[in-house]
Amino acid sequence: MRAAAVALAGATVVTLAPAAVAAPRSGVDAQAELRAFIADGSSTAAFAEVRQDGRRIWRGAAGTSDLATGQPVRSDGRFRIGSVTKAFVSTVVLQLVAEGRLRLDDPVERHLPGLVPNGDAISVRQLLNHTSGLFDYLEDPQFFFRDEASLRDWVHGASRWQDYRPEQLAAVGVAHAPYFAPGQGWRYSNTNYVLAGMLIRKLTGNSWQREVERRIVRPLHLDDTAFPGSETGVRGPHAHAYAKLAEGPADITRLNPTVADAAGNGISTPADLNRFHTALFGGKLLRPAEQAELKRTVPTGSGHSSYGLGVAQADFGCGPLWGHDGGIPGWGTLLFGTADGKRQVALSYNPYEGTDPSGIDMAVVNVAVKTLCNGAAAPAGAVADAAAGLSALRGAGR
Structure with missing residues (x-):
């Protein structure tokens, strides 16, 4: 069982054996890979879109x-994107860097004084x-789903509808001892992006949601993308x-997404996410200097x-690819x-929230391989290794 009740997926930084990058072909059919999500009863729906050179090819x-x-799933529907939200938030921060409002190596303490212990040693980067x-x-x-009883409590209890302020979420994170000294390791932490959202508000006077909408959603005409605050529905x-x-499946579509804040409360569609990816990695949202920082990895x-x-940068068997994944109870995303x-x-x-995700992880990797690697299948062992790595990265915070 996934451990965190309101879990946002950690980076799906999956790895397959390196291979030469082949020129992508225009045709692809990943329908069998989508059906695999449904076949073992672990998921109720899956849909995807593939784009090449700005046009939909599948x-x-x-x-x-x-x-x-019993209504069939629509391939153009909206969904909660979880941690894919982080790519939008990071893009806004990098735009603020380009405008001279901060530097990536500024200490957090300079912009959010007194909020983070040891904040003078932690940089925005x-x-x-x-x-x-x-x-x-x-x-x-x-925030944990420790067992089925705690999952049931969340489904039927008040915490599913609780309104959280970012200051509350950040306070929970900094109240615990850090995993390591700043810069001395890597550990996925949603607290980082709650703070990034607060940083945007401090520098602009606007919420991070408003800045994402103004700087990304409107210019790119992402008409089905929203960052809804406390609105519980989709x-x-x-x-x-x-x-x-x-006792049977419980509908958890409605929830208060403020618990995710800038770490993952977005809603979008496949078409909008693909358009965002095209613009971000095609250089339409960032200057070359900030684009280089975006892809400067650890x-x-x-x-x-x-x-x-x-x-994240990952290799699905056909060379390095870029994007993120996301998860929030009952929803998963890959971009x-x-x-x-x-x-x-x-x-x-x-x-289904409360199911073993290992089979789902395999299906996620297979969709990525089929759609991004020229339609060629990676060796079964490599796919299994990638899916296992995906599970391992999520840890308790998934």
């Missing part, structure tokens, strides 16, 4: 969007690339999310994977593509 869906009605050492607030026991067509309880300790500023922004896949899936 879209597919499998499963049911609503167990009560270390927040964005998860080398700050700060404890992940989602690993605090108050507007527009969408697949429902479910928890697996002994090792994660997992094979050939590494982490930049709100994005990866080429470094030049010319090809990408956006995947949404709805795993």
